[in-house]
Amino acid sequence: MNTKEINILYIDDEVHNLNAFKASFRRTFNVFTAESGKEALPILAAEDIHIILTDQRMPNMTGVEFLASILETYPDPIRILLTGYSDLTAVVDAINKGQVYLYITKPWQEEELRQNLEKAFEVFDLRRQNKQLTENLLVVNSQLEFMLRQKLIS
Secondary structure: OOHHOOOOEEOOOOOHHHHHHHHHHHOOOOEEEOOOHHHHHHHHHHOOOEEEEEOOOOOOOOHHHHHHHHHOOOOEEEEEEEOOOOOOOOOOOHHHHOOOOOEEEEOHHHHHHHHHHHHHHHHHHHHHHHHHHHHHHHHHHHHHHHHHHHHOOO
């Protein structure tokens, strides 16, 4: 897949971070931005988001709280937590509650972040392929069971 077809949602209450991210990655990825979890929800509803990158410390709702709140409705996107603070509790919560794939500290290194985003999409794509293969296998198994019941297979 062309990296330009990778949909990334970046959530951060600091507008200059959103602008810097968009300026750095808009030519490589399809970038969506939001200043809060609340602002991100309509984007998630309207777009097929592959990767969610969120700041941890935001007013009203932390990044981990946001990721945990959308887990049931949007289980597929790969989650990355980005923060300027080294907070061990946030890291543990991110892994346990938000099912975070990666924890990155600010300020990010552009090339390293780009590589991590590409790797995150590879994981997303492999999970999607695995899900499709599993669904296909279930259909084939169901068909075989039906044929056996009908004594079409000896």
